[in-house]
């Protein structure tokens with residue numbers, strides 16, 4: 287593969303050293319099927335070694351002044367930005383998303399490292415009044431300890447940065463298991479972390495099968511916190527595996543985002559918001575709109591315009607100029623999308639555009655209207671480029687439909703009536719709500735869900751607290 291070789295790492299990073307294993311696994315380009323690299327296949331033993339290294343590095347790292355930790359994180363941020371183009375190319379090759387989106391993701395990932403570098407210096411405890419005059423209460427905020435991260439393939443850079451930035455800023459050390467489809471971005475980021483001056487053992491990356499690496503991370507008693515982004519199904523497994531050691535958990539799981547368009551919405555803006563919320567990363571983001579509820583009076587106009595825009599999206603290899611829709615990550619993803627479209631059309635939905643497999647794992651940007659509210663696509667996360675439109679008449683009906691899900695990650699709505707904006711925003715049972723926008727992710731806002739989309743918040747000042755414990759000191763004076 288053509289790539290800046292200093293960032294093409296194929297071994298695990300354990301205790302500051304690149305660790306080769308005899309067993310390897312292939313990483314392929316979803317656009318071409320080309321094998322890009324053969325990566326170290328770590329098992330439980332390597333994962334234990336990484337956890338031990340993180341444990342050994344903990345006393346030094348937590349005792350490092352916040353200002354010095356911040357300086358190293360800042361340097362990591364600068365290196366990520368300096369090598370943005372190289373990492374983006376690697377990311378597109380292993381993940382498939384268009385190069386412009388990969389460039390955006392690397393900057394997004396780096397923004398978390400920058401943000402938490404700044405927040406590291408603002409960790410502050412409290413001094414409280416004791417009920418007795420001769421005592422004082424001090425509240426310290428201390429790093430939890432050794433942390434683990436298990437990350438998905440849809441944002442191979444950002445999901446690691448969002449977890450590692452917060453953990454390292456707090457003074458924790460970390461072991462990361464990247465998704466097996468996309469370990470190369472993780473390893474490139476790790477190479478830059480070493481260049482930035484992170485001490486050995488503070489940040490470790492162990493690629494390998496979930497059943498071995500993931501299970502060790504979840505069960506090992508030295509790990510005090512696990513942060514996972516991925517499916518709700520795996521989130522449940524990890525929660526059960528973490529129960530015996532009572533690890534602190536952050537789970538950012540599946541979504542099934544509703545996107546409501548009220549009749550006073552600016553339709554052009556709503557269509558552009560829908561394109562952004564639905565089709566970026568070919569629909570493979572946890573906050574992608576999945577179900578569109580459109581007020582009956584404007585439904586047909588919105589549907590026609592959305593179909594027209596979706597049909598214009600350029601599909602192809604993400605490395606090619608102007609491509610807006612890359613391949614889906616794998617055959618399983620393609621099968622899920624195909625199943626959702628077949629189910630909806632079998633139940634009477636109308637295909638306004640798309641609905642075709644375009645070869646490889648490409649699926650045409652699709653818009654379905656007249657989707658019955660009980661179709662699979664309205665109940666399950668599709669994770670693909672399909673918009674499912676359902677008509678509604680009243681605000682109450684739209685809210686009820688939107689909330690009729692076990693998921694509660696992201697929701698969107700378009701409308702201008704300010705009273706309704708507040709009513710609807712407050713009524714939606716979701717952790718994040720985009721109002722008149724299809725994009726809300728950044729390093730400052732708290733990212734996370736409710737219900738079976740998980741718990742815990744990432745990014746933002748709240749994200750740091752997930753890696754800190756409170757300690758109460760009672761001082762008699």
Ligand SMILES: NC(=O)C1=CN([C@@H]2O[C@H](COP(=O)(O)OP(=O)(O)OC[C@H]3O[C@@H](n4cnc5c(N)ncnc54)[C@H](O)[C@@H]3O)[C@@H](O)[C@H]2O)C=CC1
Pocket residue numbers: 436437438439440463464465466495496497500501515516517518520521523524538539540541571572622667668669
């Ligand atoms: N919330 C999100 O951003 C994501 C949601 N998903 C959802 O999950 C569906 C299936 O995608 P998958 O890639 O199969 O998701 P997944 O949940 O299986 O994979 C995500 C990560 O979890 C790891 N993992 C899988 N099984 C594990 C286990 N038993 N123990 C520990 N770690 C484990 C994987 O290796 C990967 O690193 C998607 O169609 C989508 O609906 C998938 C990826 C990201």
Ligand SMILES: O=C(O)[C@H](O)CS(=O)(=O)O
Pocket residue numbers: 441444566571572573725726727733
């Ligand atoms: O998990 C995230 O940070 C988001 O899915 C990124 S984006 O899709 O909103 O850009």
